[in-house]
Amino acid sequence: MLIFMASCTGLVDGINDNPNDLAIEDVDAALFLTGAQLANIVAQGGHLNRISGMYSGQLVGITSLYSNIYGYALSTAESVSTWSRIYIGVVTNTRHIIREAPDDKLLTGMAKVLEAHAIGTAASLFGDIPYGEINNTEIADPKFDDQMSVLNAVQSLLDGAIEDLSPSASRPLSVDIHFGGNPDAWREVAYTLKARYYLQMKDYTSAYAAALNGISSDVNSMKYVPRGDANNSEGDKNLFWEILEGSRAGDIGTENSYLMQLLDASSGISRNNAKTDEAARFGYYSIESESGAANTGIIEQFEPQNLVSYAENQLILAETGTRTQDAATGLDALNALRAWLNTGAGVNANFQGEPFLYEAYELADFESGGMENADGIATERALLREIIEERYVSGFGMYMPFNDARRLRKDDTDIAVPYVLVDGPAAPYPERMPYSDDELNANENAPDEDPGIFVKTMVNE
Amino acid sequence: MKRLLLLINFLLVATWTMAQVTVTGVVTDASGEAMIGVNVYETGTTNGTTTDLDGKYTLEVKDANSTLTFSYIGMQEQTIDVAGQSTVNLEMRDDSQLLDEVVVTALGFEERKDEMGASSTAINTDAVARSGEAGVINGLSAKASNVRIIRSNGDPGAGSAIRIRGANTISGNGSPLIVVDGVPLGNSTDYGGGNNITGGRTGGVSQQSRLNDINPNDIASMQVLKGASAAALWGSRAANGVIVITTKDGALGKPKISYKASVSFDQITERVPLQDTWGQGRNGSYSPTSAESWGDYIPDRSGAADVVDESGEFFTAADGTVYYPIEEKNSTATFVDSNQDNVFQTGGFVQHDFSISGGSEKASYYFGLGRLDQEGIVKNSDYDRTNVRFNNKMYLADWLTLSTKAAYTLTSSNRIQQNSNTAGLMLGFLRTPPDFDMTDYIGTYTSSSGEEVAGRHRSYRRYLGNAVNPTYNNPLWTINEQTATSNVNRYVINPQITITPVNQLQFILRGSADISDDKRVYFFPISSGGDRSPGIFAEDIIGRQAVNFDAIAKSNFDITGDIGLAATLGWSVNDRRYRRNSGQITGFLVNARKETTSLNTAAESSQFENFKTHRRSNRGYGVLGFDFFDKVFLNLSGNLEASSTISGRFFYPAADVAWQFAENAGPLSFGKIRAAWGRVGVEPAPHRFQTLAEGGFAYSTYSDPIDIALFGGGFRIDDDLGNPNLSPEIKTEWEIGTDLRFLRDKLGVGITYYSNVINDILISVELSPSSGYDTQYGNFGAMKNNGLELDLNWEAYRNSDMKLDVFTNFSRNRNEVTDLFGTETINLTPGASVSSRAIVGYPLGVLFGTGSQTDDAGNYILDENGFPQLTASPEVLGDPNPDWRLGGGLNFSWKGLTLNAVIEHSHGGEFSPRSLWVLRRFGTTQETANRLTLDQDLTNFDGDVIPAGTTVRGNIEDFGAGPVLLDETWYRHGIGGGFGDNQVYNFSIADATFTKIRELSLSYKLGSNLFNEKINGITVGVSTRNWFYWDNIDGIDPEISQTGVGAGQGLEYFTNPATKSLLITLGVDF
Known part of the structure; x- marks a missing residue:
């Protein structure tokens, strides 16, 4: 009994509180936003993005790991980092913000958009993923939900975000590295994301409706904008530049990929025509793989990376407008983008001195025998084919080309970009990214093994 | 508890009620010296005293038939009958015999070892002090x-x-x-x-x-x-x-x-046996900037002075010695012993x-x-x-x-x-080629345009000091x-x-x-x-x-x-x-x-x-x-x-x-x-206990880090759950x-x-x-x-x-x-x-790493050239x-x-001396220095057939499909020496018996x-x-x-050696 009295816990209570790191409750919820944004940036523009670029004929794996992956030797280990950035880096922190600052609608709105962006990307890349049971301390092993239900949940999340992001929520917010706390820009991004996911769900009517409220100008494009000291080679630079400037120099580049051939006036499959000169974009897109520093174009160290862009929204309007309204509606949207490109906005200052031309198309150009319909297919199909090709080009550096390729493979092969993997394997091309090795190992509700990269996801079945 | 108190009470009372015969005496040790502080008490009672400065005691006991107990730490406890005497002198006996060995318990009290049910081992402290080790452990x-x-x-x-x-x-x-x-x-x-x-x-x-x-x-x-x-x-x-x-x-x-x-x-107890016959370089050719010593056969050099280029950059050592770019290596001098003596000494x-x-x-x-x-x-x-x-x-x-x-x-x-550290001692030392003299390790670099940089580090891979980073340290830089x-x-x-x-x-x-x-x-x-x-x-x-x-x-x-x-x-x-x-x-x-x-x-x-x-x-x-x-x-x-x-x-x-x-x-x-x-x-x-707010982190997916510190700072929920x-x-x-x-x-x-x-x-x-x-x-x-x-x-x-x-x-x-x-x-x-x-x-x-593929019987699954093949993933290599x-x-x-x-x-x-394994790649150890003339055609790791009669640098080994030649293709750029996860590390495992x-x-x-x-x-x-x-x-x-x-x-x-x-x-x- 004496022993029992002597060993009371009162003497030791509270001592185990961590003296080195701050407790979560000590930190203002807004301070978790930047980290979630950074995690989202690498998930959207990092390793799996580069792999998706290789699998859609845009990039070429030259040596080491990227050449193995280019040859379809893609292990579940390659998804570990991106998966973790999405579920831990983004969602754990956005959920915390939503929980801790429910009345700060600007914050909750941004957090919802980030989560929808990250989870939507995960659903489109991996297929069925955990969502309904995630981030619940009571559930160690969340079950996997089907892809369609996750995308529907993402739509609801975006609806909630749009509601939160009313203009009145506006205030300057330095922790928002994308828009500095501008709710209008965030709301437009939310609409474009809705359109993106409706497009993937092949709900073109809803996609069109959402895109009408989507990103209205390039200023409101959501981008990762590198910054900092030019002598500092990593941590705040263009992600592609970082890998080539570091130990992965020479591993991956554009080489003579299908994308580059499309832009190259001298190739047999060039998309240049009387109204289109892609010389500047060809130069801008060419990646010098031997080092980061050798690049002045799309992966120059300070070159922004598109996450959700004006071009994407405009091209959704063009595609879904053509599909659900009429060809003229679609064409107008395409020509609006071409007019913007014709200002030199599609390349950076280093390439604006090179020739470019994006004259407005006319419907006649897509009619049988027109300049974009030499093979005499239906006008609307020809227009759609041009729109999809523009998505393929404008989407360089995003998941868009990979997503389109998979989306159109079922019923729309006539308008899909008929890419090949130069110096790489032949079709069939991958239909998804493998699950994270860590999730497969730790989660009892995960499949025993990954279904493989050639299995179609639900929306593309 | 009640019973305990009663007992104590009884004992206390008992102390006051008896004392009739006075006994005195002197207690000494084996050498006859008086012992102070020996406990003397009437056996079975609490009545007692201790001896004074002269070893004397005086105690009143119940009667002439009482017995006295003498105790002292480190001495045997003794009980003596008073037997009517008024003087009881005693010589205490040393307790160093195994009998009545005393042990110190977890609380620091002494107990008799013979009465303990848990094992306890006494360390001979004289032997620890005498061991010659500077530290007690x-x-x-x-x-x-x-x-x-x-x-x-x-x-x-x-x-x-x-x-x-x-x-x-x-x-x-x-x-x-x-x-x-x-x-x-x-x-x-x-x-x-x-x-x-x-x-x-x-x-x-x-x-x-x-x-x-x-x-x-x-x-x-x-x-x-x-x-x-x-x-x-x-x-x-x-x-x-x-x-x-x-x-x-x-x-x-x-x-x-x-x-x-x-x-x-x-x-130093053991020195890694280093070779002194093969020069710095690769593929049998000398190169003064090569990491490895797979260069030329030193005895084949002319022995004349090296041909150098005095028209451009050079390095001036602290003592004025000037080093120019080497164009042709002729010197047959080697420095294995002097390099060793530069670094090691008789310590103590x-x-x-x-x-x-x-x-x-x-x-x-x-x-x-x-x-x-x-x-x-x-x-x-x-x-x-x-x-x-x-x-x-x-x-x-x-x-x-x-x-x-x-x-x-x-x-x-x-x-x-x-250890694993390019600024570490043994890494730079054991990788140094035998024909590199490390003595001049610091000096001034002069570029071909005449620009001078003082305090430059001259290492075997940067022998002109023409880069701020020497790649590996010159060992003399490490120690000095x-x-x-x-x-x-x-x-x-x-x-x-x-x-x-x-x-x-x-x-x-x-x-x-x-x-x-x-x-x-x-x-x-x-x-x-x-x-x-x-x-x-x-x-x-x-x-x-x-x-x-x-x-x-x-x-x-x-x-x-x-x-x-x-x-x-x-x-x-x-x-x-x-x-x-x-x-x-x-x-x-x-x-x-x-x-x-x-x-x-x-x-x-x-x-x-x-x-x-x-x-x-x-x-x-x-x-x-x-x-x-x-x-x-x-x-x-x-x-x-x-x-x-x-x-x-x-x-x-x-x-x-x-x-x-x-x-x-x-x-x-x-x-x-x-x-x-x-x-x-x-x-x-x-x-x-807690999940924390973590500041200072970077996200990467594959060599593409993005660092919160460079984006104005911020926090994340620690990914380590409390x-x-x-x-x-x-x-x-x-x-x-x-x-x-x-x-x-x-x-x-x-x-x-x-x-x-x-x-x-x-x-x-x-x-x-x-x-x-x-x-x-x-x-x-x-x-x-x-x-x-x-x-x-x-x-x-x-x-x-x-x-x-x-x-x-x-x-x-x-x-x-x-x-x-x-x-x-x-x-x-x-x-x-x-x-x-x-x-x-x-x-x-257990030791874990990539190894060689084996069949169920434990035989190596060999490639078409007769060499082992790497396992797809790491496995247990030894205990x-x-x-x-x-x-x-x-x-x-x-x-x-x-x-x-x-x-x-x-x-x-088992023990994995990975230095020796990596040094195969560097070609500095005697293991790699064997020179022999083949008496049969042999295949090397790359699949090249080396005809009989060729004199080669290498060893002959039979992995199970007949003899093969282990040469530079195996040791330097194959799977038989080097770093990373693509080595047959099962061959790096040695018996740790000593x-x-x-x-x-x-x-x-x-x-x-x-x-x-x-x-x-x-x-x-x-x-x-x-x-x-x-x-x-x-x-x-x-x-x-x-x-x-x-x-x-x-x-x-590349761990520092034992002594x-x-x-x-x-x-x-x-």
Whole structure:
């Protein structure tokens, strides 16, 4: 009994509180936003993005790991980092913000958009993923939900975000590295994301409706904008530049990929025509793989990376407008983008001195025998084919080309970009990214093994 | 409880009611000197007294038939009948015989070993002091069964791990608890922030073990409590056993002054055999900037002067020697020996030990002063230690004793960068080609345009100093230009008050404070290898503080005539704090050597980091010791512990029983059977309850980091999920054993078998990422051990002039990791291509890496050229735990001459000397230097057929499909030498068996009472330490460890070498 009295816990209570790191409750919820944004940036523009670029004929794996992956030797280990950035880096922190600052609608709105962006990307890349049971301390092993239900949940999340992001929520917010706390820009991004996911769900009517409220100008494009000291080679630079400037120099580049051939006036499959000169974009897109520093174009160290862009929204309007309204509606949207490109906005200052031309198309150009319909297919199909090709080009550096390729493979092969993997394997091309090795190992509700990269996801079945 | 009080009451009353006959006498020791402080009491009562300064006592006893009991620590207790005499004189007898051996328990009390049910091994402290080791830990090698010392390397002051009965934890502290004079003494080995500059524990410098702060000469006794039962009172700190140390007290009598000086001469034990026939280069051609020595055959060179290009860049060494770009290498000079001599020296130490001790009836004292000055075998490495100790005891009244033990230690040292670290010593040294002279390592580089840069580093890969980064350090830069100093001040003070109101009851109040500060400075000047080339100056200031308070009540009494009970009740509070402040300046504006932040005052070049821990435990404990008929002894103990690091409280019970079944039965003079069961723990790491807000992180998907610090800072929810339900790791152990003595106690044997399971092992496990967190620290593992221990002591011969004692100990331990809750492997040594891991079904620490594919029969699956093929994934390559170990020795004396020998044999186990493996790629070892003319066509690793008659550099090997040629294609760019995860590391695994003669010493004591009795004796001695040894790895001592003090073992990677010594000692007793 004496022993029992002597060993009371009162003497030791509270001592185990961590003296080195701050407790979560000590930190203002807004301070978790930047980290979630950074995690989202690498998930959207990092390793799996580069792999998706290789699998859609845009990039070429030259040596080491990227050449193995280019040859379809893609292990579940390659998804570990991106998966973790999405579920831990983004969602754990956005959920915390939503929980801790429910009345700060600007914050909750941004957090919802980030989560929808990250989870939507995960659903489109991996297929069925955990969502309904995630981030619940009571559930160690969340079950996997089907892809369609996750995308529907993402739509609801975006609806909630749009509601939160009313203009009145506006205030300057330095922790928002994308828009500095501008709710209008965030709301437009939310609409474009809705359109993106409706497009993937092949709900073109809803996609069109959402895109009408989507990103209205390039200023409101959501981008990762590198910054900092030019002598500092990593941590705040263009992600592609970082890998080539570091130990992965020479591993991956554009080489003579299908994308580059499309832009190259001298190739047999060039998309240049009387109204289109892609010389500047060809130069801008060419990646010098031997080092980061050798690049002045799309992966120059300070070159922004598109996450959700004006071009994407405009091209959704063009595609879904053509599909659900009429060809003229679609064409107008395409020509609006071409007019913007014709200002030199599609390349950076280093390439604006090179020739470019994006004259407005006319419907006649897509009619049988027109300049974009030499093979005499239906006008609307020809227009759609041009729109999809523009998505393929404008989407360089995003998941868009990979997503389109998979989306159109079922019923729309006539308008899909008929890419090949130069110096790489032949079709069939991958239909998804493998699950994270860590999730497969730790989660009892995960499949025993990954279904493989050639299995179609639900929306593309 | 009521009964106990009644008994005490009765005894108190009894004290006052008798006294009729007066007895006086003098108590002396064997040499006839009066003994002060001997307890004299009437047998079976509390009526007693102690002897005075002249050894005299006076005691009134009940009647002339009473008996008197005389007792004194370290002496045999004796009972004498008064038998009507009024004077009873007595000569106390030494207790050094095996009979009545006294052991010190976990609480610091002395008990008779013969009455204990748990195994406990006494260490011969003279042998530790005599071992020739500068630190006490290494001195424990071979001294007791199942006490294994795992060294880091031979650097002065380098720490070592102590492992008792194998591994008992995976991520927790694997060292035993050290209890000095009844209170825990910190024995951490902190790697701190400075090692991170060079890649953490697998790089950097060796760090010290804080137990080595104690001076071996101040130790009076040392006891190893291996089992859970003996250690259970220490609860969550006792899973790895307890080492109980008692420091010296003053012996009663006139002041004894002694002085001892030791001089040690240390040398490198083993040198990696380096070749001197093949030049720097690749593919048989010389290249002065190549990393490797797969160049030309040196004897084939013309021997003329090298042809150089004097038209452009050049390097001017400190002594004016000028180096130009080499166009044609003609010189046949090689520098293997001179390079070696540039770096290594005969090191050693000088140690002075001075002590004064003595006492009167009112007080006793011991004063010890020690000073060690050690120089390493690597030039410029050193370790100095100053120890001051004052132990004093005051007998304030019959019932009140006050003792204070205070010690101060100052250590300072300079360590040499080592291990996996391009600024480390052995990495640059062993990779240096034989035809590179490293002497000129610093100077001025002049570019072809005439630009001069002073202070440039000339290394074998940058022999013109034409880059700020030398790639690998020139070893002379490592030892002369880089510094890594450590300065530790440590104060330990233990006051204790003992109150004895009556003879059978004692109260002890014991406190202690153990406070140290440790300042470490790391300095890499501009042009040091790797990331350090812009210059780094870093400082770690580490403070440690441990405060302990114990209140203990002890009572002994007889329940009936045949049943005795000793009860102990205690309460203890222990509070430990750790604090580290680390600052760093990276990138010097000025190429100077001054350790100052002025080297770069730009804000962005400096970093500051702060790390603290605090833990406290609060324990209540009790021990009940029953004695039945003086034959059977039963101990029950319990310890209820509340600790800041666990949720709630935890109870640690233990029980042991001893049965003395034989006494003087034929040749068997004593026989005891013992059994024990107990539970001990390992406390969780501190501050792991909460999930935190983490600032400072970077996200990457594949070599594309994006850093929050560069985006205005910010936080994330820590991806390591907190765990508020942590409980200690629990080891439950039982053991049975016997202690037997034969031939009138001349031969003693102790045998123990033990078996334990360790549950709730604390590790970090990976969570489902979709749950929102990456990892969680918690009770997620299990392990088990069993083993056998045998200790044997034999007084082989003894007469008045001659004495021969022999001892031996044998131990084996079998460990198996039984559960990791789904985690496949835990890497105990991150960063190494061959790692030491925890894997279910294997012993802790197994070596793990890629190997060769084999079929079911174990034969290699060969490629079409007859070479092994790499396994697709890493696999278990070996087990670094020894199969069994044997220690032994003898002590022989004849008149003044004494001969001591201690030998240790460690049998089996595996070791991966990765330096040797990587050096195959570099082509600097003799293994790669063989030159032969083929007598048959042979295929090499690349599949090229080399025709008979060709003279090649290589070896012939048969992997199972006929002979093949191992040449540069195998060793340098194939899978048979090099780094990374694509090597057949199964061939890098070697047998770790070794035998070392730890000590061989001869000393002579010149008489006694010399120089008019001013000097009591002079002893001179000569001894060796680890001088004679045998192992199976040519060039690397399997006792060194790349990862220093920790759970990982069996690895080496350009680790600084081990040492051996020759010592001379001189001792004078006044």
